[in-house]
Structure formats: structure tokens, C-alpha cells
Amino acid sequence: MQLSNAKKLADMRGAYGETLVELGKSDSRIVCVGGDTTDSLKTKKFGDKFPERMFNVGIAEANLVSIAAGLAIAGKIAFASTYAAFIPGRCVDQIRNTICYPNLDVKLVVSHSGLTVGPDGASHQQIEDMSTTRAMPNMRVISPADAVSTKHLIRMVATTPGPFYVRLVRPATGLVYPESASADQFKLGRGNIIVDGSDATIIACGLMVEKAIEAADVLKRENSLSCRVVDMFTVKPIDVDLVARCAAQTGMIVTAEEHNIIGGLGSAVAEAASETNPVPIKRVGVPDMFGESARDEEVDDLLEKYGLTTKEIARAVLEVRSRIKK
Amino acid sequence: MGLNMRYLELRRKIREVRMWAIQGIAEAGSGHPGASFSAAEIMGTLYFRKMRYDPKNPDLEDRDYFINSKAHSAPGYYSTLAVAGFFPPEELKTLRKLGSRLQGHPVRHSEYQKNHSVPGVEYSGGSLGIGLSVGIGIALASRLDNKKSRVYVMIGDGEANEGQVWEASMAAAKFKLENFVAILDRNRIQQDGFAEDIMPIDPTKDKWAAFNWQVFEVDGHRVEQIMDALAKADETHDKPVMIIANTVKGNGIRHMANNPQWHGKAPSKKQLPLLLEELESEYLIAPSIIAGVRENYEEKIKLVEREGVELIHLDVMDGKFVPNSTFLADTIKKLRRVTSLPFDAHLMIEKPLDHIDEYIDARCDIVTVHAEACNENEFAQIKDKLIAAGISPGVAINPPTQFPEWLYPHLKDIDTVTVMSVNPGFSGQKFMPEVLPKMMALNKDLRERGFRGYIEADGGIDSVTLQQVYDAGARIFVAGSAVYKNSNSDIHSAIIELRHEAAVTLERKLIDHATRLGVRKEWMNARKHILIPYATRLGIKGELHAIE
Numbered sequence: 001m002q003l004s005n006a007k008k009l010a011d012m013r014g015a016y017g018e019t020l021v022e023l024g025k026s027d028s029r030i031v032c033v034g035g036d037t038t039d040s041l042k043t044k045k046f047g048d049k050f051p052e053r054m055f056n057v058g059i060a061e062a063n064l065v066s067i068a069a070g071l072a073i074a075g076k077i078a079f080a081s082t083y084a085a086f087i088p089g090r091c092v093d094q095i096r097n098t099i100c101y102p103n104l105d106v107k108l109v110v111s112h113s114g115l116t117v118g119p120d121g122a123s124h125q126q127i128e129d130m131s132t133t134r135a136m137p138n139m140r141v142i143s144p145a146d147a148v149s150t151k152h153l154i155r156m157v158a159t160t161p162g163p164f165y166v167r168l169v170r171p172a173t174g175l176v177y178p179e180s181a182s183a184d185q186f187k188l189g190r191g192n193i194i195v196d197g198s199d200a201t202i203i204a205c206g207l208m209v210e211k212a213i214e215a216a217d218v219l220k221r222e223n224s225l226s227c228r229v230v231d232m233f234t235v236k237p238i239d240v241d242l243v244a245r246c247a248a249q250t251g252m253i254v255t256a257e258e259h260n261i262i263g264g265l266g267s268a269v270a271e272a273a274s275e276t277n278p279v280p281i282k283r284v285g286v287p288d289m290f291g292e293s294a295r296d297e298e299v300d301d302l303l304e305k306y307g308l309t310t311k312e313i314a315r316a317v318l319e320v321r322s323r324i325k326k
Numbered sequence: 327m328g329l330n331m332r333y334l335e336l337r338r339k340i341r342e343v344r345m346w347a348i349q350g351i352a353e354a355g356s357g358h359p360g361a362s363f364s365a366a367e368i369m370g371t372l373y374f375r376k377m378r379y380d381p382k383n384p385d386l387e388d389r390d391y392f393i394n395s396k397a398h399s400a401p402g403y404y405s406t407l408a409v410a411g412f413f414p415p416e417e418l419k420t421l422r423k424l425g426s427r428l429q430g431h432p433v434r435h436s437e438y439q440k441n442h443s444v445p446g447v448e449y450s451g452g453s454l455g456i457g458l459s460v461g462i463g464i465a466l467a468s469r470l471d472n473k474k475s476r477v478y479v480m481i482g483d484g485e486a487n488e489g490q491v492w493e494a495s496m497a498a499a500k501f502k503l504e505n506f507v508a509i510l511d512r513n514r515i516q517q518d519g520f521a522e523d524i525m526p527i528d529p530t531k532d533k534w535a536a537f538n539w540q541v542f543e544v545d546g547h548r549v550e551q552i553m554d555a556l557a558k559a560d561e562t563h564d565k566p567v568m569i570i571a572n573t574v575k576g577n578g579i580r581h582m583a584n585n586p587q588w589h590g591k592a593p594s595k596k597q598l599p600l601l602l603e604e605l606e607s608e609y610l611i612a613p614s615i616i617a618g619v620r621e622n623y624e625e626k627i628k629l630v631e632r633e634g635v636e637l638i639h640l641d642v643m644d645g646k647f648v649p650n651s652t653f654l655a656d657t658i659k660k661l662r663r664v665t666s667l668p669f670d671a672h673l674m675i676e677k678p679l680d681h682i683d684e685y686i687d688a689r690c691d692i693v694t695v696h697a698e699a700c701n702e703n704e705f706a707q708i709k710d711k712l713i714a715a716g717i718s719p720g721v722a723i724n725p726p727t728q729f730p731e732w733l734y735p736h737l738k739d740i741d742t743v744t745v746m747s748v749n750p751g752f753s754g755q756k757f758m759p760e761v762l763p764k765m766m767a768l769n770k771d772l773r774e775r776g777f778r779g780y781i782e783a784d785g786g787i788d789s790v791t792l793q794q795v796y797d798a799g800a801r802i803f804v805a806g807s808a809v810y811k812n813s814n815s816d817i818h819s820a821i822i823e824l825r826h827e828a829a830v831t832l833e834r835k836l837i838d839h840a841t842r843l844g845v846r847k848e849w850m851n852a853r854k855h856i857l858i859p860y861a862t863r864l865g866i867k868g869e870l871h872a873i874e
Contacts (some may be wrong), residue, residue, distance in 0.1 A: 031467070052470060056499070062458045063493035070463015073434070074391075075471075078463070093453050094490075098460060102450045104433035182801060 017042025131263025362402030395457020455488025484516030546571025692719030755787025
């Protein structure tokens with residue numbers, strides 16, 4: 001798979017908003033429920049274009065997702081959007097009982113997941129969302145790596161029946177995929193090998209994919225290691241075959257996610273590997289602790305403080321290799 | 327599409343719902359009888375009278391939606407769906423068992439959940455406070471698609487502790503959802519005790535009004551009041567409607583009623599036949615307003631309405647079929663404005679077919695004609711007209727008349743059979759006891775022939791004869807002079823006395839039944855607070871004392 005110029009930045013939320021408008025044009029069943037964050041989530045564009053299909057329910061997330069469930073019951077494809085701190089943070093019960101249990105066509109697309117939420121601090125840093133949503137039967141969990149994949153994945157989510165949780169991030173991120181990437185590269189339950197390699201596999205999601213690619217590059221230059229990098233945008237259902245294959249072919253796995261190391265991608269990969277082809281694994285993520293405020297210009301320092309860096313991924317690969325050698 | 331049941335049919339079906347629900351709960355050994363019974367009339371009126379749907383095609387495009395947000399009322403909800411035709415009621419016996427489609431809390435029916443749900447269930451409930459929001463979503467989608475669908479959401483008063491209820495209340499008003507009706511089952515009891523002690527929600531009416539809803543308040547066990555409020559909801563524009571239905575938890579079984587202990591407890595299976603008998607013994611009191619001084623009918627209606635009677639009996643006499651004259655349809659039409667109580671019109675007139683449209687037009691709820699006043703052909707036409715208008719057809723027979731065989735083919739459509747125990751035409755006559763064996767035999771015979779309606783006792787009914795006709799199978803008691811003796815009669819005491827005698831009769835019957843079942847002591851124990859006021863009359867004072 002060809003890498004684009006990795007330094008071109010683009011906004012996942014913007015890609016979501018634009019795609020939603022396009023979907024709305026071709027499918028009148030698409031509706032959107034917002035919670036006083038429609039400007040931030042970029043769903044406002046959809047509301048401007050289709051005012052009768054946009055419902056802003058104010059700061060009431062339990063109500064928000066339940067209204068989305070009702071819309072789905074009456075035949076709509078309902079997008080429900082606000083910050084990850086509140087969906088699922090404020091309404092796990094409603095998502096479980098009202099959306100997942102009856103397997104409704106509700107698409108929870110949230111932003112501000114992980115630590116990179118700006119200066120708002122730990123109250124807004126949702127690092128448990130993949131853990132809670134992943135444990136719900138029927139729920140599918142998606143974490144796009146960049147704006148290009150966001151666009152395709154939103155389309156995939158809209159056209160695949162049943163509930164989805166899609167976590168986007170606040171900052172603009174480097175493009176992992178070329179703008180020419182095609183829809184068939186983004187299939188539910190299939191991870192993408194972005195960089196191939198044979199000594200180790202780094203499985204990442206979200207903005208950590210870009211860092212994983214950089215880490216592979218560093219390890220190649222400084223340690224002469226050939227690392228495979230996988231964009232595991234479908235955290236659930238995880239691509240078990242790919243995990244098993246990576247384990248067999250590279251003998252070790254490092255995972256990287258902007259999420260607590262408990263319950264997210266790292267756990268999903270470890271579960272898949274241990275039941276197919278157990279190999280040493282190291283999880284890079286938030287080390288089970290709350291984050292803190294940081295100004296936008298300090299975001300790299302914030303990620304460094306909590307171990308979510310290229311350097312940390314590279315160090316993890318080397319640590320696991322040394323473990324294997326002993 | 328919808329069932330659009332007639333008044334008496336509706337009552338009978340709601341009674342069946344309670345019977346199926348309690349059987350399911352007893353069989354399961356757990357469940358919520360309290361909430362099932364407080365909400366029986368709310369759900370029954372919606373499904374049997376109001377809502378548009380098709381049990382054979384649950385996905386009907388323009389159907390109305392019912393969201394049971396207080397989903398622990400599941401046994402009552404399932405029974406309502408079953409009686410409405412969505413699935414066989416016998417399935418209630420699998421309630422809450424492993425592998426049953428009847429989960430403890432109902433699950434939205436879909437291909438995906440077909441093994442754990444039944445057709446007709448739109449919403450997976452169980453966690454409280456959510457259904458209003460879901461209903462809003464459905465209402466928004468229906469409006470977007472220009473559908474005629476209306477959305478009805480039932481919530482509980484304990485449920486209104488949930489903050490999301492109030493989030494939803496703001497949203498429904500914001501979106502001006504005029505196709506949206508919430509019904510609050512205000513039974514005032516929740517799991518830990520009395521609702522106002524656990525978390526006060528009064529002044530409920532003011533709260534919903536302040537949240538920009540149109541609010542109506544009704545007695546939630548009076549189908550006519552619920553129907554009225556639902557009709558007003560149809561006419562409400564630009565805002566959602568809240569119907570506060572004041573109900574009694576466990577209503578229908580006296581020792582369960584208004585008793586927090588029965589929020590979520592199952593009765594013992596051994597006592598089940600007694601509970602079914604009590605439900606089957608539900609009766610209606612129908613004061614006849616021509617008794618006593620024959621004037622001021624409006625005032626007489628208001629006086630008995632305050633005493634909680636179920637029907638107003640209207641004796642229509644034309645001076646031809648009977649020698650006396652009272653009033654005709656034009657008077658009934660005027661009286662209709664006075665009350666929402668159902669009108670039980672007893673036409674003692676010649677050629678009833680010629681006048682039937684007038685009584686339909688006067689919005690009677692039950693219209694009874696005399697078997698002596700028509701032939702089969704005429705009766706069939708009368709009956710068809712009444713049914714088409716949603717009115718309960720009745721037939722009356724005079725003391726010397728035997729029930730005519732030509733009525734047998736129509737039994738299925740007859741909602742009430744009035745057995746006259748005086749010769750009609752005058753009020754204040756003495757009860758004719760020879761009618762009792764006739765009533766008893768007729769009740770048995772008609773049931774065997776498929777009659778499902780009520781036996782109505784009319785003529786000389788007082789506190790003594792009421793017991794006899796109750797035992798003989800009558801379930802509607804027309805009370806004339808016993809209620810309106812003269813211009814200053816004590817109507818309050820008169821109705822209390824009638825109800826007291828009915829209670830004694832029922833309790834005696836139930837104790838005898840319990841004795842036959844070998845559960846006399848357990849029954850008295852469960853029932854002791856109900857039995858204490860009748861202990862002397864029933865001769866069980868010592869026994870009750872021993873239980874204490």
C-alpha cells in the first residue's frame with residue numbers, strides 16, 4: 001500500500017461532516033442528532049443542508065442517543081454525535097439496552113476521543129470508550145487513522161446495518177492514506193497492512209497509526225529492523241486472521257492506541273493472538289491513569305508525558321525483542 | 327385498522343388481560359402484578375379501542391406506536407398484545423422461563439430477536455426513563471415521512487425520578503410534537519414504597535404544564551375517561567400531550583391493590599383459581615335515573631358520578647311498548663354533555679329499529695332492545711348498526727319471556743343480556759325471586775353457546791337482592807329506587823351499602839372456593855385486612871383472630 005505525504009494534515013471531523021452531507025443527498029433516510037456540539041462535530045453542515053433531518057437536543061446525551069434509537073425504529077439511519085466524553089461516557093445504559101440489544105441502525109460518531117482534546121483536561125479525555133463499547137454485543141467499534149479513511153469508513157458504517165461506534169479525534173492528523181484510496185480498502189473487520197515487515201508487527205488505530213509508521217521508519221534506520229505496521233481501524237470485530245498471521249510471520253506484536261491500555265485495541269489484539277498464535281505482546285497506550293490539561297501547542301508534550309509517542313512504540317518493539325532473546 | 331372495541335367488550339377484554347397476566351406471573355413465580363394491573367385500562371384502551379395497527383402485519387406503514395417505557399408491567403403488556411391478536415394468550419404460561427419469547431422485560435421484535443420477542447413489541451425496555459426519548463425519535467421520523475402515525479408512550483411515576491424523562495419532556499415540547507402522547511401511570515407506589523416518600527414528583531400536573539405540554543388528568547381505570555383524553559389529544563396542536571392517569575397499583579385483586587408489597591411479587595399457584603374468580607366477578611353498578619323523583623336528571627347523574635358508579639342506566643319508555651313514558655333520544659343527547667360515564671340505554675319502545683339511529687346519534691355506549699319488541703331480522707339490523715357505530719348491543723327479556731332461540735346465532739355479538747326481574751314500565755316494583763333460577767340457567771346455557779357478555783339484572787335490585795343476582799351470575803346491577811328513593815335520599819350510603827353487600831357476597835364465594843381448594847387458611851391470611859370488615863357477616867371472626 002502506497003503511503004501519501006505523511007505530513008499533510010487533515011481533520012477527521014471535517015471529513016465526517018462532508019461525508020454526512022453527501023450521504024444525506026443520496027439517501028433520505030439519513031438523519032442526525034446533535035447535542036449542542038454540532039459546530040464542533042461538523043454536523044452543522046448537514047443541518048444547514050437538511051434542516052428537517054437534523055435534531056439538536058441540547059446537552060442531554062442520554063436523550064440524544066435514545067431519540068436516535070427511536071428514529072431508527074421508524075426506519076431512519078440515525079447518526080448521533082457529540083464528544084466521546086459524553087457518548088458513550090454519559091449513556092452506556094442507553095447504548096446497551098436501547099441500541100445494541102435491539103440491534104438498531106444507530107451510528108454513534110464521536111469526536112474528542114483520547115487525550116488530544118485540547119486544554120479541557122481529564123474530565124473530557126475519554127480513554128475508556130473502546131473498552132465499554134467493545135464489550136456490548138452487536139456493537140462494532142471503529143477508530144479511523146486519518147481523514148481519508150474517516151470518509152470511507154463513515155460511508156461503510158452508513159451502509160452496513162446495525163449499531164456502530166466511531167471514534168474521531170479533535171486535532172488534524174497526518175494523512176496515512178492517499179486521497180485516491182478506494183472504498184474497498186476499508187472493509188468492516190479487516191485491518192490494513194500499511195507497511196510490510198518481518199521482524200515485528202505494530203498494530204495501531206486512530207492517530208497512533210501515523211506514529212507507528214514513524215516508529216517503523218526509526219527502527220529501520222537505527223536498528224535495521226523490518227517492522228510491519230497494521231491500521232486496525234476495526235477494533236471490533238477485530239481482524240483475527242490478520243492478527244494470527246502477523247503473530248506467525250513476525251513473532252511479536254506491539255499495539256498502539258490513544259486509549260487506556262485496558263480494554264481497547266491492545267486487549268483486542270492480545271485476545272485474538274492468545275487464542276490463535278500466542279506471541280509476546282506489548283501494549284502502548286495510556287497506562288491506566290487519568291490525563292491532564294495541555295494547551296494546543298503542548299499536545300506533543302502531553303502525548304509524550306503519557307507515553308503515546310513514536311519513541312515509545314519503538315522502545316516497546318525493542319523491549320519485546322529483548323524479551324524473546326532471553 | 328384497529329380493534330375499535332365497544333365499551334363492554336373493551337371491559338371484558340381488559341378483564342381477560344388481567345386474568346392472563348396473573349396466570350403468567352403465578353406460573354413464572356415472579357413478575358410485577360402491581361404495575362400490570364395499574365396499567366391494564368391504559369394499555370387496553372389504546373390497543374382495543376384507540377390505536378391503528380394490524381396484528382397480522384405488525385410492520386404496517388402508518389401504524390400507531392406504543393412504547394411501554396415502564397417495561398416491568400410486561401405481564402400486562404404481553405397479555406394485552408395477546409388479547410389483541412399478536413400471539414396466542416396461552417403463551418403467557420411461558421413467561422420469564424428459559425427459552426421463552428416472553429422475556430422478563432419485553433424485547434423489540436425483529437428477525438434478529440425473533441426467539442426472545444413477540445410481534446408487536448416496538449421497544450426493548452427494562453432500564454427506566456428511556457421510552458419517552460425513543461418515542462420522540464419515532465414521532466420525529468413519522469412527521470418527517472408525513473405519516474399519520476401517532477406515538478403513545480406509557481411511563482411510570484417512579485420512572486419519573488429518572489433525569490432523562492425531563493430531558494425528553496423538554497425535547498418533545500421543543501419539537502412541537504403533536505403526534506405524541508405520553509401517559510403517566512400514576513399509581514403512587516414504587517419498589518421501596520410510596521412514590522411521594524421515595525422521591526416526590528408532585529405537583530406533577532404543574533411540572534408537565536410548565537414544560538410546555540398539554541396536560542389532561544383522568545381516572546386511569548375508567549376507559550371512558552381515557553378515551554376522552556385520547557380524543558382531546560387528537561385535537562391538540564403544536565404541543566405534546568401528557569395524560570396523567572391516576573391509578574391503583576394492583577387494581578383488580580383487592581388484597582394486592584395499593585399495597586407496595588405486591589409491586590414485584592408473584593401469588594402462589596394454589597391461590598390462582600381464587601384470583602381468577604375474583605377478576606371474573608368484576609361487577610358494574612348502573613343507577614337508573616328515572617327512579618325516585620322523575621326530574622332533574624342532570625343533577626342525579628352528577629350525584630352518582632361522585633360515588634364512583636360505572637354506568638348510567640337510562641330507561642327509555644315510549645308509552646306504547648310499556649304503558650308509561652319517560653324520555654327519548656333527545657333527552658339523552660342533552661344528558662351526554664353532563665358526564666363521560668357510559669350510558670346504558672334500555673329501550674322499552676315499539677319498533678326499536680325505526681329509532682335506533684337516534685340512540686346512536688345520542689352517543690349511548692350500550693343500547694339494549696327488548697326481544698319482545700323485534701324479530702330476528704330487525705334485531706340483526708339493529709345489532710349491525712350498533713356494532714358499526716362502536717356501541718355495545720344488548721337484549722332484554724321480560725320475566726315471563728324465555729330467551730328466544732332466534733337470538734342464538736347472534737350471541738357472539740351481544741354484549742349484555744338484561745334479565746328483567748320486574749315487569750317493565752314502572753319503577754319501584756318488588757323483585758320477582760322466581761327470576762333467579764331462570765337467570766342462573768340462562769347464564770350457564772348462554773355461556774355454553776358462546777355468549778361472552780354480561781348478564782344484567784334489572785328490577786327491584788337492592789342490597790338484599792343484589793347478593794342473589796350476583797350469585798346467579800349477573801355482573802351489571804341496575805339500581806333504581808335503592809339509590810334514588812326520594813328527593814332527599816342518602817345516595818352516598820345507598821351506594822356504599824350496595825358495594826358492601828357485593829363485597830360480602832364475593833368474599834363468601836371466595837372463601838368457599840378456597841375451602842374446596844384446601845387453601846382456606848392461606849387465603850384468609852393473604853386476605854385478612856380485606857376480610858376484617860366483613861368478619862361478623864361471614865362468621866369468620868374467630869378464625870381471623872387465630873391467624874392474627
